C-alpha cells in the first residue's frame with residue numbers, strides 16, 4: 357500500500373479498505389477512513405501510496421496522541437481493577453504488571469479476587485511469586501469483595517504503592533456477573549474514595565466486533581480508565597481498539613506481547629499503525 | 635437485522651415493479667456488510683456473495699413484492715447448507731483407546747472443554763481419561779485436576795520432567811492400563827505462527843496415535859479465524875472444531891470462515907463455564923445468529 361510511486365486509483369482504495377477490515381477495524385471505520393483519505397488525496401494532492409498512507413497515519417496519530425496513556429498511580433496505595441471476558445489474559449497481565457512496577461521501583465500487592473474458576477488462585481500465586489510480589493487470597497468460593505477489602509487494608513497497613521485486583525472472567529451479557537463487578541468496585545470506593553485509580557479492560561487481540569460490545573458493557577458497569585490489548589504477538593492486529601478509543605474515549609494503555617513476565621509494553625500508537633499498514 | 639437493512643436498501647426500487655440485476659447488487663452489498671459485521675472473514679464474505687448472486691438475480695427475487703425477504707431466505711439457506719453438512723460427534727475407534735487431542739490459541743477454552751468432552755463421553759457410556767499435557771501455563775495441571783475432581787473424571791498427570799510428546803504417550807499408556815477407552819489430551823495454548831510449538835504437536839502425533847484433533851476456537855474470534863484454522867490444519871491436520879463461549883453475544887462469523895477455509899465440521903458448542911455446558915452444533919441456529 358505504502359509503496360512509493362503507487363497510483364492512488366480505485367484499486368489502492370479497495371486494498372486499503374481490505375487491509376483495515378482484515379485488521380478487525382470493522383466495516384464502518386474502514387470505509388470511513390478510506391473515503392476521508394480519498395477526499396484528502398484530491399484536496400491536498402497526496403501524490404502516491406507512500407504519501408497517502410503517511411498522511412493517514414499522521415492523521416490517526418494526531419488523535420491518538422491526545423490521550424494520556426500512563427497509569428495513574430499517584431496515590432498510595434493506588435488500586436488497579438482488572439476486568440474482562442473469559443480467557444482474555446487478565447491474570448497473566450497482572451503478573452507482568454506487578455513485575456513491571458517492581459522494575460520501576462514500586463511495590464505492589466495482588467488481590468486474588470477470582471474465587472470462582474478452577475485453580476485461578478493457584479495461577480495468580482505462581483505469577484505473584486515470579487514477579488516477587490505479595491498475594492492476598494482467601495479460599496476458593498470466598499466473596500471476591502472480601503478478598504479485595506483485605507488486600508486494600510493490607511496495602512494501607514504495609515504502605516504498598518499499588519494494589520492489583522484480579523477478577524474472574526465474565527461475559528458482559530451475564531447480568532449477575534456484571535452486578536458482582538459493580539459490587540467489587542463499590543467495596544474499593546468505600547475504602548478509598550478516589551479508588552480505583554485504574555480500571556483496565558483486558559481484550560484479546562483476536563477478538564472481532566464483539567470487543568466494542570464488551571467495552572460498552574464494562575464501561576457502563578464500572579467506568580473504564582484504560583484498555584489492555586493482549587496476544588498482539590499473534591497474527592491478529594486488534595483493530596477494534598481504534599473504534600473503541602474513538603467511541604468511548606478510553607485509551608489503550610498496555611499491550612501483551614507474549615506469555616513471559618517481561619512481555620508487557622506501554623502502548624505505542626505509532627508502532628501500532630506501522631504494524632497495520634506495513 | 636439483515637432483513638431490515640435489505641428492506642431499507644431496496645425500498646428506493648420498489649416503485650418500479652420489477653428489480654434489475656443492478657438493484658440486486660445493492661442488496662448483495664448489504665449482505666456482505668452484514669457478514670463482515672458478524673466477523674465473517676472478508677474473503678469468505680466476498681466468496682459467499684458471489685455464490686448466492688446467481689440465485690439472487692433469479693426471477694423469484696426480481697419479480698417478488700418483497701425481494702429483501704427473498705434474498706434473506708437465499709442467504710439463510712446457503713448459510714445452513716455451508717455450516718451443516720456432516721453432523722459429527724467423536725468417532726470411537728473399534729480398538730480402544732480413542733485418542734482425542736485438543737488444540738488452539740491461548741485462552742480459547744481447551745482445558746474447560748476437555749472436561750466437558752470427558753463428561754459427555756462418560757454419559758455416552760464410555761470411560762474417558764483426561765491427560766494434563768499443558769506443563770507451561772501456571773497451574774494448568776491443577777486446573778484440569780480440579781475440574782476432574784469436581785466432576786468425577788479421571789485425570790492423569792504424567793511426569794512433568796518429560797517432553798510433552800513423551801508425557802502424552804505416558805498418559806495414553808496409563809489410560810489403557812486403567813481400562814479407559816477414550817483419552818483426551820489437553821494441550822497448552824499456542825499461536826498458529828509459532829513453528830516450534832506446532833512441532834511439539836507434530837511430535838505428540840509421532841509419539842502416540844491421535845485419532846481426533848479438535849481445534850477449540852473462541853466464538854468472538856474475528857478476521858484471523860481463517861489464518862488460525864489454516865495454520866493448525868496445515869500443520870497437524872484438524873478433524874473438527876469446537877466453538878466456545880457461545881453463551882455470549884458474539885455473532886460467531888468465525889464458524890463460517892473456518893468451515894469455508896478448512897472444510898472441517900463444527901462438532902460442538904461451548905455454552906458456559908460449567909462442565910455440563912456443551913451442546914451439539916446446530917447449523918440453523920448458527921445461521922440465524924450470524925445473520926443477526
Ligand SMILES: Nc1nc2c(ncn2[C@@H]2O[C@H](COP(=O)(O)OP(=O)(O)OP(=O)(O)O)[C@@H](O)[C@H]2O)c(=O)[nH]1
Nearest residue numbers: 442443444445446447448525587612613614740741
Ligand atoms: N501469546 C500470548 N499469550 C497470552 C498473552 N496474555 C495472556 N496469554 C495467555 O492467554 C491464556 C489466558 O491467560 P489468563 O491470564 O489465564 O487469562 P484470564 O483473562 O485471566 O482468564 P480467565 O481468568 O479464565 O478469564 C494463558 O495461556 C496466557 O499465557 C499475550 O500477550 N500473548
Ligand SMILES: Nc1nc2c(ncn2[C@@H]2O[C@H](COP(=O)(O)OP(=O)(O)OP(=O)(O)O)[C@@H](O)[C@H]2O)c(=O)[nH]1
Nearest residue numbers: 442443740741742743744745746823879904905906
Ligand atoms: N462463558 C464461557 N466461558 C468459557 C467457555 N469455555 C471456557 N470458558 C472460560 O474461558 C476461560 C478460559 O478457559 P480455559 O479452559 O482455561 O482455556 P484454555 O484454552 O485451556 O487456555 P490456555 O490453556 O491458557 O490456552 C475460563 O475462564 C473458562 O471458564 C464457554 O463455553 N463459555
Ligand SMILES: [Mg+2]
Nearest residue numbers: 446447470476
Ligand atoms: Mg484469570
Ligand SMILES: [Mg+2]
Nearest residue numbers: 744745768774
Ligand atoms: Mg488450558
